[in-house]
Amino acid sequence: MIPETAFDALSSVLEGRVSRSKSDLDLHGRSETWFPHTPPDAVVYPESTQEVSQIMGICHAHHIPVTAWGAGTSLEGQTLATSGGIVVDFAHMNRILRVNDADMDCRVQPGVTREQLNTELRASGLMFPVDPGANASIGGMTMTRASGTTAVRYGTMRDNVIGLTVVLADGRVIETGSRARKSSAGYDLTALMVGSEGTLGLVTEVGLRLHGQPEAISAGVCAFDTIEAAVSTVIATIQYGIPMARIEFLDTKSVEAVNKYSGADFPLKPHLFVEFHGSDAGVVEQSEAFGELVSDFGGSPFQWATKPEDRTALWTMRHNAYYACLALKKGCKGLVTDICVPISKLAEAVEETAADIAASTLEGPILGHVGDGNFHAILLLDPEQPADLVEAKRLGERMAERALALGGTITGEHGIGMGKRSLMAREHGEGWEVMGALKAALDPTNILNPGKLVP
Amino acid sequence: MIPETAFDALSSVLEGRVSRSKSDLDLHGRSETWFPHTPPDAVVYPESTQEVSQIMGICHAHHIPVTAWGAGTSLEGQTLATSGGIVVDFAHMNRILRVNDADMDCRVQPGVTREQLNTELRASGLMFPVDPGANASIGGMTMTRASGTTAVRYGTMRDNVIGLTVVLADGRVIETGSRARKSSAGYDLTALMVGSEGTLGLVTEVGLRLHGQPEAISAGVCAFDTIEAAVSTVIATIQYGIPMARIEFLDTKSVEAVNKYSGADFPLKPHLFVEFHGSDAGVVEQSEAFGELVSDFGGSPFQWATKPEDRTALWTMRHNAYYACLALKKGCKGLVTDICVPISKLAEAVEETAADIAASTLEGPILGHVGDGNFHAILLLDPEQPADLVEAKRLGERMAERALALGGTITGEHGIGMGKRSLMAREHGEGWEVMGALKAALDPTNILNPGKLVP
Numbered sequence: 001m002i003p004e005t006a007f008d009a010l011s012s013v014l015e016g017r018v019s020r021s022k023s024d025l026d027l028h029g030r031s032e033t034w035f036p037h038t039p040p041d042a043v044v045y046p047e048s049t050q051e052v053s054q055i056m057g058i059c060h061a062h063h064i065p066v067t068a069w070g071a072g073t074s075l076e077g078q079t080l081a082t083s084g085g086i087v088v089d090f091a092h093m094n095r096i097l098r099v100n101d102a103d104m105d106c107r108v109q110p111g112v113t114r115e116q117l118n119t120e121l122r123a124s125g126l127m128f129p130v131d132p133g134a135n136a137s138i139g140g141m142t143m144t145r146a147s148g149t150t151a152v153r154y155g156t157m158r159d160n161v162i163g164l165t166v167v168l169a170d171g172r173v174i175e176t177g178s179r180a181r182k183s184s185a186g187y188d189l190t191a192l193m194v195g196s197e198g199t200l201g202l203v204t205e206v207g208l209r210l211h212g213q214p215e216a217i218s219a220g221v222c223a224f225d226t227i228e229a230a231v232s233t234v235i236a237t238i239q240y241g242i243p244m245a246r247i248e249f250l251d252t253k254s255v256e257a258v259n260k261y262s263g264a265d266f267p268l269k270p271h272l273f274v275e276f277h278g279s280d281a282g283v284v285e286q287s288e289a290f291g292e293l294v295s296d297f298g299g300s301p302f303q304w305a306t307k308p309e310d311r312t313a314l315w316t317m318r319h320n321a322y323y324a325c326l327a328l329k330k331g332c333k334g335l336v337t338d339i340c341v342p343i344s345k346l347a348e349a350v351e352e353t354a355a356d357i358a359a360s361t362l363e364g365p366i367l368g369h370v371g372d373g374n375f376h377a378i379l380l381l382d383p384e385q386p387a388d389l390v391e392a393k394r395l396g397e398r399m400a401e402r403a404l405a406l407g408g409t410i411t412g413e414h415g416i417g418m419g420k421r422s423l424m425a426r427e428h429g430e431g432w433e434v435m436g437a438l439k440a441a442l443d444p445t446n447i448l449n450p451g452k453l454v455p
Numbered sequence: 456m457i458p459e460t461a462f463d464a465l466s467s468v469l470e471g472r473v474s475r476s477k478s479d480l481d482l483h484g485r486s487e488t489w490f491p492h493t494p495p496d497a498v499v500y501p502e503s504t505q506e507v508s509q510i511m512g513i514c515h516a517h518h519i520p521v522t523a524w525g526a527g528t529s530l531e532g533q534t535l536a537t538s539g540g541i542v543v544d545f546a547h548m549n550r551i552l553r554v555n556d557a558d559m560d561c562r563v564q565p566g567v568t569r570e571q572l573n574t575e576l577r578a579s580g581l582m583f584p585v586d587p588g589a590n591a592s593i594g595g596m597t598m599t600r601a602s603g604t605t606a607v608r609y610g611t612m613r614d615n616v617i618g619l620t621v622v623l624a625d626g627r628v629i630e631t632g633s634r635a636r637k638s639s640a641g642y643d644l645t646a647l648m649v650g651s652e653g654t655l656g657l658v659t660e661v662g663l664r665l666h667g668q669p670e671a672i673s674a675g676v677c678a679f680d681t682i683e684a685a686v687s688t689v690i691a692t693i694q695y696g697i698p699m700a701r702i703e704f705l706d707t708k709s710v711e712a713v714n715k716y717s718g719a720d721f722p723l724k725p726h727l728f729v730e731f732h733g734s735d736a737g738v739v740e741q742s743e744a745f746g747e748l749v750s751d752f753g754g755s756p757f758q759w760a761t762k763p764e765d766r767t768a769l770w771t772m773r774h775n776a777y778y779a780c781l782a783l784k785k786g787c788k789g790l791v792t793d794i795c796v797p798i799s800k801l802a803e804a805v806e807e808t809a810a811d812i813a814a815s816t817l818e819g820p821i822l823g824h825v826g827d828g829n830f831h832a833i834l835l836l837d838p839e840q841p842a843d844l845v846e847a848k849r850l851g852e853r854m855a856e857r858a859l860a861l862g863g864t865i866t867g868e869h870g871i872g873m874g875k876r877s878l879m880a881r882e883h884g885e886g887w888e889v890m891g892a893l894k895a896a897l898d899p900t901n902i903l904n905p906g907k908l909v910p
Contacts, residue, residue, distance in 0.1 A: 102694060102799035145639040156637050158646070159614070174886040180795040181827045182611050183864035184600040184650055185882050186871055186908055187890045191613070191646030195639055212696050239557060241667050285736075340635040344557035372636045409638035416641055427640050431629040434897065435642045441896035442889065453641055 001084065002041045006062040010044055010086070013054040017045040017092070028087045032134075033075050034333040034381065034389060035418065040067065040081035047092045049165055049173060049204040055088060056202065057171035059447055067449050068198040070137030071113060074144060075336050076417030078197050083450045088202060090139055096120050097205065104210045105162060105179060110139020110203050117208075126210040129154040129245075132413065133319040138206050144415040145195030149318065152238075152371030153245045153277065154211055156413070161194050163207035168200075169443035177207060192438070197415055198449040200442050214245070214277035218287055219311045220302040222294050223269040227251060227354060227366075229297045230270040231347040234370045236293050238343050242286055244371055246275035248318055251354065253365035254325060254378075261324030262317040272299070272370075273318055275311070325365045325378040332380045335392040339403035340374040340412030349406055353377055353399055361391050374412030397423070416453045424453075456539065457496045461517040465499055465541070468509045472500040472547070483542045487589075488530050489788040489836065489844060490873065495522065495536035502547045504620055504628060504659040510543060511657065512626035514902055522904050523653040525592030526568060529599060530791050531872030533652045538905045543657060545594050551575050552660065559665045560617060560634060565594020565658050572663075581665040584609040584700075587868065588774040594658050599870040600650030604773065607693075607826030608700045608732065609666055611868065616649050618662035623655075624898035632662060647893070652870055653904040655897050669700070669732035673742055674766045675757040677749050678724040682706060682809060682821075684752045685725040686802040689825045691748050693798050697741055699826055701730035703773055706809065708820035709780060709833075716779030717772040727754070727825075728773055730766070780820045780833040787835045790847040790874075794858035795829040795867030804861055808832055808854055816846055829867035852878070871908045879908070 002010075011018045019025075020042050029039030046052045059066050065085030072079055081087050090111035097107040101124055108117060115135045117128050132141060132148035140146070142164070147156035154160070163177025166189075176189040193200060224230040234247055250258065250271045258264055272294075276286040291302060305311045317324075326334050341349045350366060357364040357377060368375025379395055381388035400410040400423050410423045424432045436455040439446075457465075465473045474480075475497050484494030501507045514521050520540030527534055536542050549566035556579055563572060570590045572583050587596060587603035595601070597619070602611035609615070618632025621644075631644040648655060679685040689702055705713065705726045713719055727749075731741040746757060760766045772779075781789050796804045805821060812819040812832060823830025834850055836843035855865040855878050865878045879887045891910040894901075 103797040147637055151637060172885050174889055176886055178864045179797040179862035180864045182602055182606060182795055182867055184866045184868050184870040185864050186879060187893060188646045188650055189886055191643045195643055340637055342558040342634040407634035409633045409635045409640050411639045412637055413639050415639040424641060430627050431631055431644055434629055437896045438893060441892045
């Protein structure tokens with residue numbers, strides 16, 4: 001509960017942009033996935049770094065838990081105020097502050113969404129390529145260390161965030177990074193904050209690296225007879241150094257879901273969805289080289305989507321795959337796993353996972369950003385059947401164990417939140433304790449997103 | 456001073472690999488640049504992570520300062536035991552532990568040098584491209600967040616270190632990162648350690664990303680009439696997205712130094728040294744596109760070095776430029792500045808720096824990895840003339856202030872050590888205090904490289 005004096009102080013700072021309406025609390029208690037509904041005690045809507053600093057000052061003084069909210073698209077319960085307190089919704093901080101064409105960077109507020117940013121950039125010849133599928137906020141993507149379909153070419157948020165404004169637990173404001181392309185000036189606080197899920201501070205500005213819009217783009221799909229053939233094609237592609245912009249795997253079940261949901265008619269086989277970026281000649285060279293590999297592994301000839309609208313349709317289908325999978329089973333929720341393994345272990349990891357799911361009581365389409373070695377199983381569970389959640393968690397844990405055994409990680413891009421916290425010690429050992437020590441150093445009273453990520 | 460009981464404990468753990476010989480202490484008291492000679496109390500030579508852990512246990516118990524030593528090529532006094540205590544020399548930990556061809560990564564001990572690693576990799580078709588010029592150790596490069604001539608294409612140590620084994624101040628051992636290409640599993644401890652200059656822990660293993668040796672390489676030099684023309688060519692090159700592998704600037708004074716030292720006969724004008732990597736066709740395309748830009752800015756036609764031995768000669772000259780510059784003035788020492796600015800500010804930064812140096816009492820050739828916006832002035836000072844050091848520091852400080860005013864950083868790749876510590880608050884403000892809090896959390900008794908980097 002929030003003491004009334006604190007509530008009044010927040011109201012005064014925010015000129016009334018503090019809400020305790022049931023609908024607002026309900027909305028901010030929801031997640032995209034299976035976590036229980038967890039409404040906060042209040043929702044605040046700051047409009048500036050200074051206001052966020054004042055909010056933290058008040059919450060620090062009153063020991064009020066603070067959880068940040070961007071677009072609410074996280075998958076591990078990162079935005080849920082499980083200890084109560086306030087949710088800071090960055091919806092009003094959604095301005096693009098600067099675009100530096102010459103240096104190919106920009107500065108945005110955390111509530112800007114990736115689609116909004118790319119719409120704004122369209123005329124500049126630049127783009128922000130990191131694409132987790134959902135129209136997430138840049139603040140949320142930063143704090144989750146998100147990536148998605150294009151990371152194989154353009155990197156993740158780790159590679160594309162160049163600086164931050166961060167409000168610390170006690171209200172102090174720091175600037176991390178710079179607009180230079182590199183620096184050796186002390187600890188990399190930017191990298192420490194990226195992926196910290198709001199447990200070390202609240203991000204109020206994000207500096208991003210931008211990329212030139214490619215001269216030519218070509219996308220296509222091809223089908224394979226087996227998972228192994230599809231994944232082996234991916235491994236060979238990466239090893240040959242073909243600079244794919246996107247290379248996505250969908251298993252037969254995912255293809256079935258996409259067909260039903262998006263009215264497509266892909267053959268019911270494992271597929272790769274790919275995209276090439278480059279010069280006109282470069283794209284042709286890349287697609288020919290890739291086509292030869294596909295043929296070596298017995299894949300079908302390509303269906304090309306060369307027109308922009310066809311490409312958009314293709315990637316919209318891919319982006320909607322999560323909802324398409326959920327639609328396979330009426331009223332179900334999804335538990336989305338998210339492991340990432342070294343490329344050489346990818347076929348083994350996917351095949352063993354598929355066998356695991358086949359032997360379980362659940363359905364679980366498999367798909368993912370396989371160019372990074374990252375894939376997901378969307379485990380479909382009936383929220384009325386507690387046994388389903390138990391089974392989904394068992395399968396998820398087996399996947400995580402498998403990822404670790406193969407030299408990989410329990411999460412490629414969705415983060416830890418509540419959902420993967422119990423696995424952290426297994427991945428990091430004593431390193432998880434080190435994370436806890438860092439957290440305690442910056443947030444000694446543990447008001448920033450308590451119950452997430454750290455011990 | 457080291458208590459005799461501690462010395463005996465170290466001797467016992469290290470089976471005698473503890474030295475207090477004058478020559479050893481003298482050698483480890485030297486730096487490449489102007490810092491005073493600072494011998495430690497002892498030098499230890501561990502052979503395993505376990506031994507390093509035991510060393511830290513002993514030093515933690517006895518409050519003995521610990522400074523790490525790789526190849527001794529750092530430029531800001533990072534390896535100097537300014538508070539006494541022991542230097543941990545990783546010379547015996549110089550094995551390449553694993554090369555994973557299929558995943559293009561490797562695991563090495565910190566004493567491996569970059570030349571040793573690339574020699575070992577030669578037959579594999581892979582390479583480790585980060586190249587700071589000096590034959591630095593991988594451990595030292597990691598802890599300095601080093602980069603160099605190829606960062607414009609392949610990134611810095613930040614981008615190429617995928618995981619670490621770190622011994623903490625109290626002897627605990629953690630593993631950071633994984634072999635997966637990305638992860639969202641908690642705080643990025645790898646990134647926190649990279650660039651921490653031995654103040655947070657001692658690195659005993661480094662996982663590195665490797666890159667394919669390019670199918671074709673082409674290198675060349677061209678001369679310009681003015682600094683401005685040379686630098687404008689660089690800016691245009693970056694903005695056009697030509698994927699340079701190296702693009703180095705040398706001012707007239709640097710060219711004069713190189714000519715004298717390496718017996719070359721480059722015209723006495725500002726130069727760019729460049730290199731292209733790619734397919735045969737790609738390299739031709741890149742060099743033609745670059746050649747057009749050079750011509751637009753009035754540069755001379757290229758002198759190409761197409762044969763491997765000519766390329767080696769070219770880059771050896773570039774790598775020896777520091778010593779070439781020192782040789783301009785008998786008996787001098789160098790104070791090497793190292794700022795990095797946004798590309799669009801590069802011409803301004805270089806020209807104002809050149810004007811500053813021209814108006815000073817010192818000589819200071821300017822050169823650098825301008826594709827990143829990073830350049831150095833090598834300020835030549837007579838160690839017998841205290842006024843020279845004062846003047847060099849004044850010029851260095853002006854450069855740092857200029858970098859910050861232009862949105863850049865006080866050090867692109869050399870790090871902080873002792874030399875730039877007084878400038879940290881100006882770059883990071885409250886963020887420097889945050890670095891101090893992180894340091895205190897992981898090394899509460901301040902035994903790891905005390906006096907460096909943090910407040």
